[in-house]
Amino acid sequence: MTTFFSKKFIIIYSLMLALIISAVIFPWQKEQSQIVIGEPAAYTIISPTSLDYNSELLTNNRRQAAAAAVEDIFVLNPDVRDTQVSLLNKQLNNIDKIRSDNISAISVKESAINSLKIKDLSKISINLIVLMSDDEWQMIEDESKNILTKIMTGSISLEETENIKKRIDTYISSKLSKDSQLIVTEFVRSFIQPTLIVDQERTAILKEQAKAMQPVELIIVNQGDVIVNQGEIVTDENFETLGEIGLLKEGFAFTTIIISMLKSTLITILFTIFLYFVRPKSLDSLKKLILFSIILITSVAVLNIFYNGFFNNDNAFLFHLLPLLTFPMVTFVLTELSVAFILTSLIVLATVLISFDSLNASFLLNNGIEFSRNWISFFASAIIAIVVLRQAERQQQYIYAALASSLVSILISIIYWASLSTISFYDLSLISICTIAGGLLSAILALGLVNFLSVPFGILTRVKLMELAQLDNKLLRRLQDEAPGTFQHSLLVGTLVERAADRIDADSLLARVGAYYHDVGKLISPAFFAENLSEKSPHESLDPLQSTRVIHQHVTAGIEIAKKENLPDVILNFVQQHHGTRLATFFYRTAVEKSPEIDPELFRYPGPKPQSKEVALVMLADSSEAAVRASKDHSSERIIEIVDEVIRERFEEEQFDECDLSIKQIRIAADSIASALIAVFHPRVDYPEPSKQELINRGIYSKLVEEETKNHKNKDGTQLSLGSIDESENIK
Numbered sequence: 001m002t003t004f005f006s007k008k009f010i011i012i013y014s015l016m017l018a019l020i021i022s023a024v025i026f027p028w029q030k031e032q033s034q035i036v037i038g039e040p041a042a043y044t045i046i047s048p049t050s051l052d053y054n055s056e057l058l059t060n061n062r063r064q065a066a067a068a069a070v071e072d073i074f075v076l077n078p079d080v081r082d083t084q085v086s087l088l089n090k091q092l093n094n095i096d097k098i099r100s101d102n103i104s105a106i107s108v109k110e111s112a113i114n115s116l117k118i119k120d121l122s123k124i125s126i127n128l129i130v131l132m133s134d135d136e137w138q139m140i141e142d143e144s145k146n147i148l149t150k151i152m153t154g155s156i157s158l159e160e161t162e163n164i165k166k167r168i169d170t171y172i173s174s175k176l177s178k179d180s181q182l183i184v185t186e187f188v189r190s191f192i193q194p195t196l197i198v199d200q201e202r203t204a205i206l207k208e209q210a211k212a213m214q215p216v217e218l219i220i221v222n223q224g225d226v227i228v229n230q231g232e233i234v235t236d237e238n239f240e241t242l243g244e245i246g247l248l249k250e251g252f253a254f255t256t257i258i259i260s261m262l263k264s265t266l267i268t269i270l271f272t273i274f275l276y277f278v279r280p281k282s283l284d285s286l287k288k289l290i291l292f293s294i295i296l297i298t299s300v301a302v303l304n305i306f307y308n309g310f311f312n313n314d315n316a317f318l319f320h321l322l323p324l325l326t327f328p329m330v331t332f333v334l335t336e337l338s339v340a341f342i343l344t345s346l347i348v349l350a351t352v353l354i355s356f357d358s359l360n361a362s363f364l365l366n367n368g369i370e371f372s373r374n375w376i377s378f379f380a381s382a383i384i385a386i387v388v389l390r391q392a393e394r395q396q397q398y399i400y401a402a403l404a405s406s407l408v409s410i411l412i413s414i415i416y417w418a419s420l421s422t423i424s425f426y427d428l429s430l431i432s433i434c435t436i437a438g439g440l441l442s443a444i445l446a447l448g449l450v451n452f453l454s455v456p457f458g459i460l461t462r463v464k465l466m467e468l469a470q471l472d473n474k475l476l477r478r479l480q481d482e483a484p485g486t487f488q489h490s491l492l493v494g495t496l497v498e499r500a501a502d503r504i505d506a507d508s509l510l511a512r513v514g515a516y517y518h519d520v521g522k523l524i525s526p527a528f529f530a531e532n533l534s535e536k537s538p539h540e541s542l543d544p545l546q547s548t549r550v551i552h553q554h555v556t557a558g559i560e561i562a563k564k565e566n567l568p569d570v571i572l573n574f575v576q577q578h579h580g581t582r583l584a585t586f587f588y589r590t591a592v593e594k595s596p597e598i599d600p601e602l603f604r605y606p607g608p609k610p611q612s613k614e615v616a617l618v619m620l621a622d623s624s625e626a627a628v629r630a631s632k633d634h635s636s637e638r639i640i641e642i643v644d645e646v647i648r649e650r651f652e653e654e655q656f657d658e659c660d661l662s663i664k665q666i667r668i669a670a671d672s673i674a675s676a677l678i679a680v681f682h683p684r685v686d687y688p689e690p691s692k693q694e695l696i697n698r699g700i701y702s703k704l705v706e707e708e709t710k711n712h713k714n715k716d717g718t719q720l721s722l723g724s725i726d727e728s729e730n731i732k
Helices: 007-026 055-071 080-099 105-115 123-132 134-153 159-167 180-193 198-211 238-244 254-278 285-309 311-321 326-334 336-355 358-366 370-391 397-421 425-454 462-469 474-482 484-503 508-517 545-565 569-577 587-596 613-630 637-650 664-678 694-695 701-708
Strands: 051-054 074-076 197-198 218-221 226-228
Touching: 007 254, 007 285, 007 336, 007 358, 051 238, 055 198, 055 238, 055 694, 080 134, 080 180, 080 701, 123 180, 134 180, 198 226, 218 238, 218 462, 226 238, 254 285, 254 336, 285 311, 285 326, 285 336, 311 370, 311 425, 311 587, 326 336, 326 370, 326 425, 336 370, 358 474, 370 425, 397 425, 462 508, 474 484, 484 508, 484 613, 484 664, 508 569, 508 613, 545 569, 545 587, 569 613, 613 637, 637 664
Parallel strands: none
Antiparallel strands: 051 218, 074 197
């Protein structure tokens, strides 16, 4: 046991457990925010902490507004005039070529001019251009060039461009006909462009100067401040604030890893302290520690999946549907009360640590009373479930435990509802339904897991013990049929140890069941054991050493039978250890009479010595019962002496050195065994012979008188008495 509670082992175990829990708590699923910009907030979000930060969003907005307020700097670009005049000349030359074509039809020429895509030139103007004389056309060309050059020589801004286009007719000579004026107007309008362009460099400098003059926007958030109310549209500013506080999940940050490790470390440290100082017997092997670790890790995983995968404001009541009670119930049945209690405490701690994360932290701050109700409900219901479950000797106890724990949890919710009004009656109804369903689900899972886990981890449950205690068990039935004396002896030893175990707070059921099976090895050769002997003992034809080998075989053969019948290791210990490392004293002493130098080790049981209180009690009761039965004196004083002699021998042989049985407990057990044996072997009172009236009432008196007359004397000459006729009347 010390191996598994050594400092080195506990340190290695704790590190491994912490790493595994850290991996379980870590949010391996890709983290996504539950807040979307432009969408209504699912619930009111309150800042869980105080924070001052420079708002990059608001600062940028202010700077952009300042930059937008700076007017563009314009400069005259003379190249624009030259370019536009050149384009006009080019188009006029193209039209000259089309007009000079004497072969093409008028419609073809119109199409050709139209294909030049002069923006403001109408179809009417195109028709007039094709039909007019060369002199008229020349006047239009000259007027168009002059007006465009004149207009484009000045400074024209983008805003002024349209006004100038509307006033072109003021620049045209009145000497031109109205048709020619129309054509000139359309030509010039098509090529007018702003001559002022933005000075990008100077404007950019002024805008940057305007930005630089704007102060950084400092945002102050106090703990408890409402960031966004339920139903409000989430703005960019809200989203930035949530991100700064850390209420948005955006992938795997380094802090997420550190926080996960710190959480798992805290859980592991608390259990390590418990393990090192309490040193529970039910966790004294590697198998059992692995079992506890699996249960703890699974419970943490369930919590993590719920809070990081399904939890939100609308389904918070589903916490009560989680089968969390399964874990303390299974732990209690497979280990002991203290281990179940520490597991319950660790689950509560894990609930706090996992729920107080990300957006859950804001919900927790806003609904702290609700969270406290969840934790209190689970802790109280788990304790009640353990108490009601007790040793789980019957399957219905799981259902009783689930119902009792559900009732307590609902009662706590009702107290919160009545006192604090933190939940509505509708919510209370949902919580109650989920609590009952979760409790029943926990009971069903617990029952299944207990049976599933007990076998591979070598744990003997109370239900299994109750099954083994049934006298119609296959192996006990064989013992009853093939070795009836051994069977009766085992039953009596079981009765003796059960009573003694109760008095010293040992496991009375385990002790009784172990007593039932401790001599199953005698099935190999039952006739060689005193309780099954016929008139002649088979040992008469064997020497002491041969007899010893046969007697020793009931231990080794018993182990093989127990393994073949799949008896639990705990029961196998009774078979293996109930004689410890004692000598087969009867045959050893017989052998010593013939050969004083014979090696006593040849007569010693293989052992080991009893490793538990229960096996030690079976050793005492087994030897005491056999010794008392072998004694001809069954007086109370003699029985007490025999039991004391048995105890003294075992002490001298150091048979109790490897179990945790104290001298006081041995004394109490001895008194219990002695008093029980006195009751079993108490003297009987001989009843008087039946009276004449009894014989008359039974209708046999006259018949007996007649018989007595005929056979006045029996064969050996002894006078028969009426009382000797029916020996069954002598009740013992």
